Amino acid sequence: MPKPYDPDTRWLGAVMHAAFFLLLGGALARFLQRHPGEPRTPWILALSLTLAVLHLLGPVLSGPGARHTLRSLGRLGLVVVVWMVLVVLAPSFSWCAVPLFYTGLRTLPARAALVLVTVLTVFVVAAQLRLAGSLDPNLLLAPPAVAAIAAGVFLHTERQATRQRTLIDDLIRTRRELAASERREGTLAERQRLSMEIHDSLAQGLSSQRMLLQAAERVWESDPDKARTHVRRAASVAEHNLTEARRFVHDLAPADLARGGGLEAALRALAERESGGHLTVRVHVDDGARVPPLPDRVESVLLRIAQGALANVREHADASIAALTLTLLDDQAVLDVTDDGHGFDPAALPDTPTGVRGHGLPAMRARLRQLGGTLTVESAPGEGTVLSAAVPLEAPRTGPADAPEAR
Numbered sequence: 001m002p003k004p005y006d007p008d009t010r011w012l013g014a015v016m017h018a019a020f021f022l023l024l025g026g027a028l029a030r031f032l033q034r035h036p037g038e039p040r041t042p043w044i045l046a047l048s049l050t051l052a053v054l055h056l057l058g059p060v061l062s063g064p065g066a067r068h069t070l071r072s073l074g075r076l077g078l079v080v081v082v083w084m085v086l087v088v089l090a091p092s093f094s095w096c097a098v099p100l101f102y103t104g105l106r107t108l109p110a111r112a113a114l115v116l117v118t119v120l121t122v123f124v125v126a127a128q129l130r131l132a133g134s135l136d137p138n139l140l141l142a143p144p145a146v147a148a149i150a151a152g153v154f155l156h157t158e159r160q161a162t163r164q165r166t167l168i169d170d171l172i173r174t175r176r177e178l179a180a181s182e183r184r185e186g187t188l189a190e191r192q193r194l195s196m197e198i199h200d201s202l203a204q205g206l207s208s209q210r211m212l213l214q215a216a217e218r219v220w221e222s223d224p225d226k227a228r229t230h231v232r233r234a235a236s237v238a239e240h241n242l243t244e245a246r247r248f249v250h251d252l253a254p255a256d257l258a259r260g261g262g263l264e265a266a267l268r269a270l271a272e273r274e275s276g277g278h279l280t281v282r283v284h285v286d287d288g289a290r291v292p293p294l295p296d297r298v299e300s301v302l303l304r305i306a307q308g309a310l311a312n313v314r315e316h317a318d319a320s321i322a323a324l325t326l327t328l329l330d331d332q333a334v335l336d337v338t339d340d341g342h343g344f345d346p347a348a349l350p351d352t353p354t355g356v357r358g359h360g361l362p363a364m365r366a367r368l369r370q371l372g373g374t375l376t377v378e379s380a381p382g383e384g385t386v387l388s389a390a391v392p393l394e395a396p397r398t399g400p401a402d403a404p405e406a407r
Contacts, residue, residue, distance in 0.1 A: 091130045094127035102154070117147050125140060212230045266299070280322070286327060298391050301371060302389060305335060309387050312360055322338065324337055334389070346379055364389065
């Protein structure tokens with residue numbers, strides 16, 4: 001295979017062509033000066049002109065595309081044959097071999113190029129010894145030394161260039177893979193965000209609507225006023241869900257936080273909305289002290305965890321009282337959700353998300369892990385449940401694509 005032509009080495013090709021024509025012109029001038037009017041002179045002139053034309057038309061004779069290899073080899077072979085005939089007729093043309101070294105090294109594979117360089121060097125040595133008329137050690141050793149230096153430097157430079165091209169290709173491929181990986185991680189992170197938002201808002205709201213409508217259906221004939229109350233509450237939950245859906249699609253804060261008043265007001269609004277029927281939800285905040293503003297992400301995460309926990313209490317705990325307790329310490333905010341329901345065994349939860357509890361706890365842990373927080377669940381059958389979420393007020397952020405834990 002021929003070596004690819006690098007545009008960055010055009011200057012070297014131009015130098016070699018200029019050197020070739022200088023050597024060819026000098027050799028021709030020397031021959032004409034020392035051997036005027038000899039019978040071989042017309043042949044020397046014709047072969048010199050042919051060699052010059054072959055060099056000038058090199059790119060045209062080599063040609064582009066798939067035929068480049070055969071044309072290049074044919075052109076190189078023709079140049080070498082013409083030069084050898086010239087050297088046989090006039091040994092002074094032997095030094096034109098130096099630019100031919102470059103042409104052969106550029107065109108042929110390394111081993112074939114070294115063979116060609118060796119053949120050219122033998123012709124140069126023979127021609128110089130013929131000109132000298134006696135055995136001159138300098139003429140015997142100098143041409144092989146020059147050929148060895150030229151070939152070694154060229155091959156070393158080619159290997160370095162090949163390594164650099166390989167490194168650049170690897171870098172480009174790595175950058176493309178990294179960009180694709182970042183796109184995949186972004187897609188997974190957005191899917192995770194939407195799944196948690198849907199679970200913590202829409203799914204729980206739909207569940208509440210279903211229970212309210214079922215309750216209205218049960219008392220529709222016996223107590224129409226109570227049934228209409230259930231229907232109005234279901235409509236209110238639907239309106240709240242619609243607002244939540246519009247906000248989380250745009251990655252905005254929960255609707256309760258958007259109304260103002262901070263996390264405390266949002267927790268009280270959530271408690272009022274979730275209270276009803278046999279469940280009463282209470283809120284305790286720092287022994288009654290006013291909660292200072294917290295980072296937006298901390299408030300959103302704690303509110304979503306409160307929503308998910310109360311949804312679990314309503315659907316699974318059969319509790320009559322639930323409490324949301326927000327405690328602010330020097331370095332973290334802690335939200336405790338307790339209920340007096342029948343409790344459960346945390347160790348008995350399935351490894352894969354199933355149902356509201358099975359999906360809710362991994363989602364809560366994933367939310368907290370993004371802020372460097374922790375989730376603790378304490379429960380036992382018949383003893384209620386205590387869920388505690390702690391978030392550092394200066395939380396280190398992990399990657400957005402962290403997946404929920406299995407439990």
